[in-house]
Amino acid sequence: MMSALRILLVPLALCTLHAPLGQSACVEVDSDTEAVVGEGFKLGCISCKMRGEVEAKATVSWYFMPKGENEFSPIYIYDPSQQQPPTILDDRFSDRLDWNGSKNTMDVQDGSVYILNVTFNDTGTFRCYFDRWLTYPNYEFQTNATKDIIIKVVPKATRGMASILSEIMMYVSIIGLQLWLVVEMVYCYRKIAAAGEEALRESAAEYLAIASESKDNCAGVQVAE
Numbered sequence: 094m095m096s097a098l099r100i101l102l103v104p105l106a107l108c109t110l111h112a113p114l115g116q117s118a119c120v121e122v123d124s125d126t127e128a129v130v131g132e133g134f135k136l137g138c139i140s141c142k143m144r145g146e147v148e149a150k151a152t153v154s155w156y157f158m159p160k161g162e163n164e165f166s167p168i169y170i171y172d173p174s175q176q177q178p179p180t181i182l183d184d185r186f187s188d189r190l191d192w193n194g195s196k197n198t199m200d201v202q203d204g205s206v207y208i209l210n211v212t213f214n215d216t217g218t219f220r221c222y223f224d225r226w227l228t229y230p231n232y233e234f235q236t237n238a239t240k241d242i243i244i245k246v247v248p249k250a251t252r253g254m255a256s257i258l259s260e261i262m263m264y265v266s267i268i269g270l271q272l273w274l275v276v277e278m279v280y281c282y283r284k285i286a287a288a289g290e291e292a293l294r295e296s297a298a299e300y301l302a303i304a305s306e307s308k309d310n311c312a313g314v315q316v317a318e
Contacts, residue, residue, distance in 0.1 A: 126243055133209050139202060142200075148200070154167060158220070159214065165218075171192055221242070
């Protein structure tokens with residue numbers, strides 16, 4: 094009985110190990126583009142490394158070009174190597190910008206910032222600039238990435254088509270994941286059931302073989318007598 098139980102548990106353990114462990118991953122998600130006056134707003138900016146295993150360090154700089162103008166002005170810089178708070182470079186954003194990205198690491202991949210008390214003057218284009226150094230055994234390689242975010246400031250929050258589609262895709266992803274889990278469970282159940290049947294057949298064959306051998310031995314003893 095214990096032997097058959099062990100055989101039943103082995104496929105279950107294998108199925109459990111077969112499921113990949115969750116690993117943290119960097120995903121580049123576009124920022125929202127509609128801010129509400131008087132409220133806070135997150136300027137999202139994510140730049141993932143192409144080689145996750147390579148050590149790196151990065152700085153993030155933000156620039157702003159108001160609507161109707163044609164030049165960017167530096168407004169904010171975050172340099173984790175300086176061991177100092179981020180620097181606000183533009184008086185228009187004095188005490189209104191907070192770091193909302195990667196923390197406690199030199200390998201910055203999330204360069205998001207948070208705007209406090211949004212005003213109509215914040216309408217325009219924000220530019221996020223990553224300056225990254227990849228560290229290899231014998232040298233460093235510098236690379237950069239730039240992302241522009243066009244912000245529209247409105248007096249009242251509205252729900253756009255993009256938000257609706259994102260919510261629909263979220264539900265579709267959840268349903269798809271549940272279906273995948275059901276398929277995995279059915280697959281594991283069938284493997285366990287098949288292993289159990291095989292174990293029972295082997296146990297029955299072993300029992301019959303032992304019984305037959307015992308019968309032959311008994312017959313031999315009777316003949317000898």
